[in-house]
C-alpha cells in the first residue's frame with residue numbers, strides 16, 4: 327500500500343485534550359468511552375456519548391477526524407455493552423472505529439457500513455494472512471501495527487496487503503505481543519485486554535522507606551528509587567526483579583518509544599498514519615508533542631533531512647530514556 | 659513520598675505576605691466557591707465518581723498551613739489545617755504552592771512534575787489520578803473558582819494569572835540561584 331501525505335493520529339483522554347490536539351495540528355484524534363470497552367479505562371478520563379458528539383463536531387469544524395477506540399475484548403454474555411458503544415460512536419459521526427474483537431468488528435461491518443473500521447493494535451495482526459482475514463471478513467481499511475515489527479518488515483508487509491497501516495511513533499511502550507499480556511491480570515486481577523487497564527491505579531502505592539521510595543502494584547514491589555531519583559509508574563513489564571540471583575529489568579527497561587527519527591523511513595515503508603500514544607496524558611503534554619510531530623511530519627513531507635527532524639524533536643525526551651523499539655531491531 | 663527539592667518554591671518576600679491570608683476565613687471562602695462551581699459545572703464532579711467523597715490533603719510545602727478538600731459537589735468542604743493532620747486524609751499531595759496552582763490552571767504537566775518529584779503524592783493513587791484528570795478537563799480559570807463572569811472575570815483572570823506568572827518567574831530565579839545547594 328503506498329501512502330500520500332502521512333496522517334498524524336493523536337491521543338485524547340478528555341474533551342479538553344481533544345480540542346488541544348486538534349488545535350496543535352492533529353489530522354485525526356483517537357479517544358474512547360468511559361467504560362470497559364476502551365483500553366484506557368482510567369478514573370476521570372474518557373468521553374460520554376454527548377461529549378463525543380461535541381468532540382466530533384469540533385474536530386470536523388477544524389478539518390480533523392475522530393477515531394473511536396472500542397478496543398478491548400467483549401465478555402461472554404455481555405457483548406451488548408461493546409455493540410452499544412459502536413452504535414453510539416456511529417451516531418456521533420465518528421470517522422472510524424478501532425476494534426480488535428471479532429464480535430465488535432462484525433457488528434460494525436454489518437450495521438455501520440459508513441464508518442471505517444481500523445484493526446486495533448490489540449488484535450496483534452502482523453502477517454498478510456492475519457490482516458487479509460480481517461479485510462476479507464470485516465472490510466477493515468487500516469491496521470494499527472503491533473510494536474514488534476522492524477521498518478523492513480513493515481515495508482514487506484505493506485507490499486503484501488491492500489489496507490492502510492498505522493504505526494506508533496511516540497509514547498509508552500507495551501512490549502508483549504499486543505493483546506496477550508497476562509502480567510497485570512496475574513498481579514491485580516485486572517486485565518488490559520478485558521477491563522481496559524494495565525497496572526490499575528487503585529492498586530498502585532508509593533511507599534517511603536528509609537533511604538528509598540518503593541513503587542508497588544498490588545503489594546508487589548515493582549521498583550525502588552533513591553531519594554531525589556525520578557520515579558516511574560509501576561508498570562509490571564518495566565519492573566526490576568530478581569531472577570537467577572541477579573536483579574535487573576527482567577522484561578523491558580523502563581523506556582518509552584520515540585521513533586521520530588524514523589518518520590521518513592516509515593513513509594518509505596508505505597505507512598499511512600503515525601500514531602502518538604498517551605490518552606492518559608494531560609493536555610499540556612499532548613499539545614507539545616503533537617506540535618513537534620506536526621512540524622516533523624510536515625518537514626519530512628517537504629523532503630527535510632534527518633538533522634532538521636532531530637532538531638524539531640529534540641525537546642521531546644521528557645528526561646526519560648527512549649528507544650526506537652523494534653523499528654530498528656538488529657537481531658532479526 | 660517527599661518532594662525532591664526547592665524548585666519553584668516561593669521567594670521569601672512573597673512567603674512573608676502569606677500569613678496575612680491565614681487571618682482570612684480561607685476555608686469557608688474556598689468551600690463556598692467550590693460549591694458554587696458545582697452548581698455551575700456539575701459534570702466536573704460527576705467525573706470524579708466515587709472519589710468525590712475522598713479527603714484530599716493538599717500541602718503547599720512553602721506555606722505554614724495545608725488544606726483538606728472533599729470535592730463532593732454541593733457538599734464540598736475545604737478546610738485550612740495544620741501540616742500534622744495529613745494522616746486523617748485518603749490522599750496527600752505535596753508541592754510548592756505555585757506549582758500546585760499551575761496544575762489547577764493547566765500550565766504545567768502533572769505527570770512530569772510527579773515523576774521528577776517536584777510534587778509528591780501518597781495514599782490512594784486512583785483518587786489523585788481522578789482529580790488530576792478532572793482538573794485537566796475542566797480548564798479552570800481563577801474567575802471560574804470565584805464565580806465571576808464577563809468583563810470582571812476577564813480582568814480578574816488577567817490579574818491573577820499575570821501575578822502568578824511573575825511569582826513563578828521570581829521562584830524560578832530563586833531556585834536557580836539556590837541550585838548548587840539543592
Ligand code: SF4
Pocket residue numbers: 499500501502507508509510518524525561562563564
Ligand atoms: S504489563 Fe507491559 S506488556 Fe503487559 S499490558 Fe502492561 S504495558 Fe503491556
